[in-house]
Amino acid sequence: MITLSRPGRWERFFWPLLAAALLLALWHYSVVWTATKVFPSPLSVERGLAELLRKHVLWSDIGDSLRRVAIGFGTAAVVGVPLGLTLGWYPAVNQVVNPVLQLLRPISPIAWIPVAIVFLGIGDRAAVFLIFLGSFFPIAIACVSGVSNVPSIFRRAGRNFGLSPAQILTRVVFPAALPQILVGLRIALGIAWLVVVAAEMIAVDSGLGYLVIDSRNSGKRYDLVVAAMLLIGLIGLALDMGFRQFEKMRSVRWGFGHES
Amino acid sequence: MPMPALTTPPAPNVKLRMEHVDMLFERDGKSVSVLEDINLEVRDGEFVCLVGPSGCGKSTLLNVVSGFLSPTSGSVTIDGEVVRGPDPRRILVFQDRGVFPWLTVEGNIGFGLSNLRVAERDQRIAHYVQMMRLQGFEETYPSDLSGGMKQRLQVARALAVNPDILYLDEPFGALDSVTRLIMRGELLRIWQTERRTIIFVTHDIDEAVQLADRVVVLSSRPAKIQDILTIDIAHPRNISSTRYLEHRDDLLRKIGVAYTV
Numbered sequence: 001m002i003t004l005s006r007p008g009r010w011e012r013f014f015w016p017l018l019a020a021a022l023l024l025a026l027w028h029y030s031v032v033w034t035a036t037k038v039f040p041s042p043l044s045v046e047r048g049l050a051e052l053l054r055k056h057v058l059w060s061d062i063g064d065s066l067r068r069v070a071i072g073f074g075t076a077a078v079v080g081v082p083l084g085l086t087l088g089w090y091p092a093v094n095q096v097v098n099p100v101l102q103l104l105r106p107i108s109p110i111a112w113i114p115v116a117i118v119f120l121g122i123g124d125r126a127a128v129f130l131i132f133l134g135s136f137f138p139i140a141i142a143c144v145s146g147v148s149n150v151p152s153i154f155r156r157a158g159r160n161f162g163l164s165p166a167q168i169l170t171r172v173v174f175p176a177a178l179p180q181i182l183v184g185l186r187i188a189l190g191i192a193w194l195v196v197v198a199a200e201m202i203a204v205d206s207g208l209g210y211l212v213i214d215s216r217n218s219g220k221r222y223d224l225v226v227a228a229m230l231l232i233g234l235i236g237l238a239l240d241m242g243f244r245q246f247e248k249m250r251s252v253r254w255g256f257g258h259e260s
Numbered sequence: 261m262p263m264p265a266l267t268t269p270p271a272p273n274v275k276l277r278m279e280h281v282d283m284l285f286e287r288d289g290k291s292v293s294v295l296e297d298i299n300l301e302v303r304d305g306e307f308v309c310l311v312g313p314s315g316c317g318k319s320t321l322l323n324v325v326s327g328f329l330s331p332t333s334g335s336v337t338i339d340g341e342v343v344r345g346p347d348p349r350r351i352l353v354f355q356d357r358g359v360f361p362w363l364t365v366e367g368n369i370g371f372g373l374s375n376l377r378v379a380e381r382d383q384r385i386a387h388y389v390q391m392m393r394l395q396g397f398e399e400t401y402p403s404d405l406s407g408g409m410k411q412r413l414q415v416a417r418a419l420a421v422n423p424d425i426l427y428l429d430e431p432f433g434a435l436d437s438v439t440r441l442i443m444r445g446e447l448l449r450i451w452q453t454e455r456r457t458i459i460f461v462t463h464d465i466d467e468a469v470q471l472a473d474r475v476v477v478l479s480s481r482p483a484k485i486q487d488i489l490t491i492d493i494a495h496p497r498n499i500s501s502t503r504y505l506e507h508r509d510d511l512l513r514k515i516g517v518a519y520t521v
Contacts, residue, residue, distance in 0.1 A: 151357065153354050153357060153358055154360065156328060156346070156352070157352075157354075159328075159345075160346040160347075160348065160350075160351055160352055161348050161351075161372035162347070162348040162372070175362040175363075176360075176362065178362070250364075250401060251362045251363070252362065253401070253403070254361035254362065254401065254402070255361075
């Protein structure tokens with residue numbers, strides 16, 4: 001039956017929970033029916049998770065991963081936003097630099113690992129560099145298109161009120177482009193979280209990526225592998241939801257479906 | 261073609277003068293004439309409507325006069341000074357989406373006032389909030405305002421910097437007909453209290469006859485001044501009076517000619 005009434009509050013939680021429960025059941029019975037010796041059941045993953053939590057390395061692994069993302073993503077934002085704004089503001093410069101950006105952008109940060117290790121050695125700096133690379137391009141490109149998509153009517157209003165070009169950039173173009181810049185930052189943060197795990201599998205010996213690969217290498221502990229994977233997913237989700245809070249700021253909400 | 265000399269000396273209270281304004285655009289290697297030999301004088305405090313078929317170049321003319329476009333030849337002078345670019349003494353109000361969605365009503369009105377002291381700025385904002393009947397919405401963002409309120413806000417933002425001239429480019433074109441009628445009344449009210457010079461572009465005949473001291477009829481492309489009508493009816497105008505209807509029919513006839521030429 002089709003009704004126009006909005007789903008009840010309980011339904012908003014009930015159906016997703018039911019789906020999750022069904023998925024867990026499917027996982028559990030698949031393990032039971034296939035009698036696999038390698039892949040862990042949900043219960044053993046849960047025990048593995050409890051074990052990781054008891055061993056205090058987990059918190060330092062999480063801390064290390066978050067720290068690398070913070071530095072790599074933070075640097076990418078600090079470099080990428082001003083650069084992207086500049087390129088968007090000077091289309092002539094953008095025409096020169098854009099082909100290089102477009103060429104470098106599709107190269108997976110993973111492909112940079114050998115280069116990163118040659119220049120920065122095995123260690124934190126290489127991992128941070130890879131995260132920087134992964135998040136820099138989406139940020140810069142979002143800023144370029146954010147600036148070029150600013151309706152000319154806003155710039156003209158800025159000029160009409162006697163603003164200097166620098167003031168038009170800070171008081172008109174930047175706030176007008178901010179919703180799109182935030183989208184770019186959010187995408188970049190998601191990529192940074194993907195890249196940190198990959199980088200930690202190769203370049204360093206701490207962090208959640210290292211935990212995954214180390215659990216496999218030291219005794220094929222697949223319960224710990226899957227537990228670490230789930231944690232990576234949960235933290236990634238938390239980061240994304242946290243970042244989404246910025247979209248609720250009153251000065252950018254107009255750019256997120258609350259069309260003026 | 262010889263340029264006709266100005267036979268009459270300029271009247272002392274002329275605010276704005278367009279002399280032999282031509283505008284050519286380059287399009288696909290061909291040059292298209294949009295404005296042709298526009299000559300017009302607008303008196304200080306006068307309300308002038310520009311009407312003409314859509315696409316005839318009314319908005320282009322307004323962009324030239326407000327300094328956003330340079331004419332291909334000819335000149336626009338205000339108070340005897342040649343216009344060389346946009347200027348906060350003359351504010352252009354757009355049809356819609358002109359207000360800044362990232363600023364509140366107060367932020368929008370105060371946008372052009374950043375060089376004033378805070379107290380003076382706040383006072384100016386409060387004054388125009390009241391004049392444009394936006395009380396209670398000071399902290400509201402444009403996305404939560406109706407179309408009519410957004411246009412009132414745009415006019416308030418323009419008036420706040422105390423311009424001599426307001427250029428309005430079909431400012432009520434995106435509004436429903438009832439709101440449009442109310443907005444015309446509001447605009448006349450502030451024009452009568454503040455006495456600014458207003459140049460108002462519209463394609464709505466009734467709007468022009470209701471508002472203007474003079475209606476300038478532009479021909480279809482390239483736009484030339486085809487006729488100028490003086491509407492000598494005092495405000496408030498009774499829009500079902502014979503005088504009003506005579507003016508309207510007169511204008512309709514003239515536009516009709518413009519459409520068929």
